[in-house]
Amino acid sequence: MHLTDEEQRMREGVEGPATAAAMDLLVRYGEALGAERLCRVRNVAGTMTQPSPVKRKLVEEGGWAKSFSVINLDCDDDIPIPRMKVPTCQLQSGFGPDSIDIVPYPPENVELQTDGEAYFGAHGVNILSTCTPYQVGNLPVRGEHVAWMESSAVVYANSVLGARTNCEGTASTGAASLTGRVPYWGNHLDGERYGDALFQVDVATETFQDWGMLGYFVGDVVQEGKPVITGDALGFPELADLKHFGAATATAGGVELFHIPGITPEAATIEQAFGGRAAPEPVHFGERERRWAYDALNSQGESDEVDFVLLGCPHASIDQLQRAAAALEGKRLNPGTELWIMTPRALRTIADASGYTQVIERAGGRVLTDSCPAMSKAAPSGTRVFATDSAKQVHYLPAILGIEGWFGTLEECVDAAVTGRWRGELR
Template sequence: MLLTPADERMLAGEEGPAIRAALELLVRYGELMGAERLIDTDNVCGANLFGPRHARVLGTTDPAALFSRFSLDLDETVDVPPFRAHSCQLIGPRDRDRWDLQGVAPVDAAAMDDSERYLVDKGVDLLSTCTPYQVGNVPRFGEHCAWMESSAVVYINSVLGARTNTEGRESSAASMLTGRTPYCGYHLDGHRRATHLVEVRHPVVTTEDWNVLGYWVGEQVQEAVPVLTGPGLTHGAGAPTPVQLKQFGAAAASSGDVEMYHLPGVTPEARTVEQALAGREPDAVSVFDAAAHAGTVASLSRTATDREVDFVMIGCPHASLEQVREVAELLEGRHLADSTTLWVFTPRTLRAMAERSGYVETIEKAGARVLSDTCPAIGQFLPPGTRVFATDSAKQAHYLPAITGVQGWFGSVRTCVTAALEGRWQDA
């Protein structure tokens, strides 16, 4: 790998052991990825807030020790200087205010407070969400970033035209410290062109539809780059909203490993299918029709057999203000079934806006709760006694049954809220 004089100085340890470890990590990673060099980045989103699972493994709650071990892959604890790149903490293991609802022990909550203070001292913005682009971190077109979180990566690559690979905890932490990232993958023009054509022949109108389409596309193309085409898909009533693009990308990154897609007329890097394909023939053509839609809907609820619903989860990726408002409108003047819990997850900044707008009060009067900073899959928590849950998120329907062993129903926000009100899943 070609290194600059500044890279060489970092690698030689002239800026301290933490910087040296970070640069060594990036060089190893870059060589495995076939990168010829490193490039500058000033926009890094990682996950370096450590919870009780990490502390138990290491036998300590010391934030410096946890960061050295899990973020820098070091056996010894080193002094870590302030981060060089603009850095954000992604979604974490607990809600900072409502950790008791998650069953977090007070001693663990205190240790996570220490971990947060450690990150703040290094210059990290505690956005604590899987959707940083909803709360102020909106990369510019063409900007080289180093982000974790699959749903955020596919969003900024595709919808915003920024450039990032799906980073890990270690590589993102190394980029925070050095302001460098390997020049490979989706940082390169050639990797961003479409390889697969998806013809959408079934109407895709609602947010539920975009979840379903995304999940199906991910299954079809896996880690490839799809370009989508179809009547009404990119203009008029069929044009997707930012929320729908958020849900679509998250679903595609769950069933497959989609990090980028093209929707000509909506996403910025290709105005036509031909431009997205860079004038080449697609490697494969897939058709999303009524049968594909129906099969995917059934697949998303494949783990569910019991219709008595214990828990409803809305907000994966974290809900927008519009989504929180929708839940509030559906719950206005009503109350949840005694047997069912409803939790809505949204970024902390948006929760504050929802509180000011009265949405949180309406939701919580109905017996539900609005949480931030985490989600059941990341935090690995559920209301006690949960056997069956329902969600409006294809991503959560994909992951939560596998992580926690519960049954999962997938449907629209309205269908999910109805399940929370009635305590039972009813097909739409």
Template sequence: MELSAEERSMLAGDFGPGVRKAMEIVVALGRVYGALRLVPVGSVQVAGVSYRNLGEAGLEFLREWADQSARVCVPTTLNPAGMDLRAWRELGFSERFARRQLSVIEVYQRLGVRATCTCTPYLVGNVPHKGAHVAWAESSAVSYANSVLGARTNREGGPGALAAGITGRTAAYGLHLDENRRALLRVVVRCPVRTFSDFGALGYLVGKAARNRVPYFVGLEVGAGLPRSCSDAALKALGAAMAASGAVPLYHVAGVTPEADQSDVLAPDHETLVVDDLQPAYAALNSDVHGNRIDLVWCGCPHSDLEEIAEVVRLLAGRLVKTPLWITTARETREQARAEGLVAAVEDSGGRVVADMCVVVAPMQELGFRTLATPSAKGATYVPSHTGLQVRYGTVEECIEAAVTGVWSG
């Protein structure tokens, strides 16, 4: 691997032990994946934030790095925590968990990381341009950055992403290289894809088939009769589902995404998958639940934007909920929603706009929940295995009706 003089100095410890440790990680990863060089990165998104996932060992690892005076040198944002950092008590999280979770955030701040606590960094100012090299760890954000923004990132692990933030470098392999961004699976969509949950269901099916290959979608073009015309939110749902059911870090949509119309976007040896029915995905994403009682309705995986929060307000139409309703979002987005009166509207109906956290990485069973409803295919994929809760998956409309009635009728 060829290193610049500055990179060799980092590796030699000239910038301190914390930077040396980070460069050792970056170089080791590069060697594992056969990289010939490193590339500067414009931004980083770090995962591994919830204390439920990190535990004491992970927290101590971060503290040791911070004690070595390591600091990020490029804009670096943080993935969701396991609770709302301000309203944790009202939501029912224990003081024991909260104390440890806040310790994790404090260490990341010592390292210079912005405590954004969101899986949608592109909604809070971390927006790389087409062709920019970045090092992001959150799977849905990696998919969005590569596919919708046209930036270049592999799916980094938590320590690898933080090491990239400290060194400002990542290894040049995988999706940083032109040849690995070509599609190996042509997906022909021959069924209606009308709602966000339909996009999620489509993503679930394609992720299962694609695994870690790059798919190229035909039939989702703007003007193909889709009510939402492949909006950014729809693409967010599509990519998040593929990253969860498979490990898809990049996809192309003909006529929509920035690299889709390149003449060589399809590899010569690509395979073809025809999707003509989404019902198998809906069946797979719904747990085998006895009864229709819902304990929690959860929207916002990935984190909701302003338009999605406004849609929930529209569907609530001033009605009171019988079942807890959580809309998870970034703190910055929540403040914007509060300024526009959306938070008050949700709260007037008895719901909550929750910041900083993701249900998947939260200690949900401690709160007494057993079955939740969600319009998120990513959430429906992860919740049973990560939290032990059962899931009902359907449209946003069906989920809000479940919040109002307390039962699932989808």
């Protein structure tokens, strides 16, 4: 793989042993992928502070430098870690201090994570602690090469923002943060960003739930393909809709890039979406396919007695928090049902100032940050049945925690939280 003079100097240790280890990792990674060279990135979204037994052991042995070296650089040497070379942020992590006495999550994990945040903050990492960095100020521009983890963030960055990233991992983002480089392959290449499947939407798709069901169907069909979505029945989506749609495509499949001609930035027309090639025969999404998606997402629910309701996956936007507060105004949760709403720390601050948090808490709900039940493998003690408006969470959480799950609208989830019963249906 070709290296520039600057990259060769980094590999030879001119910028220190950690940067040399990072460049060595990127060369091995790029050669395995068949990449001919590296490309510059100036925006990295990875994870360093998420607690785990392995991470705790490494920190006890050699501090956070040891943890970063082994986990984020694939290097067993004891080496000092410099400040990040390019802007880097911490994505979602474990539950934070606001979860203590609410979430059955080890306090020692909260303590370890808080210590890690202090270390990495001092090394140039922005502690955003969210799966939606684009909601709290990390907004790469169209065409910018970035190195991001987190499937729902990657598909949003590529598709909605028009940035360029593959779905990176802990080690590749760690190496990118010290070098400002990643292998030039996949979604970084012009020719790899065109669509390869066409979907014709024949049924009204306007609500948050609609976009989640459409995304789940599309992801199941294309798997790791690049779908192009069209149809007069498509409504005009807002941020939360595209967030839900992309997360659902990445959950049911492995979609990292989609096009909605006239809405997403890289394709104003179907012709542009396919790079001038003939579009394939469309896959239709009508009433039958919509029913399939709804039934698939509700296939892990049997009992209608709901003891946990989860909102905010991917992390809730401020508009979603406002709507949740409005739906809960003047209501009280069922004594046997808990409601958690997950959101970024920065948006929790806005929700506090706007009064949304107070309304939610008066009803008996909780606004929590940093993590989610699937990431931290934690739900209210004794949870047997949960309900959510997230296609991603209802897909993963039953398998992770061994519980039943229901998928519906915000209003149906609030009703379940207030009554303790699931009464959702496809409308």
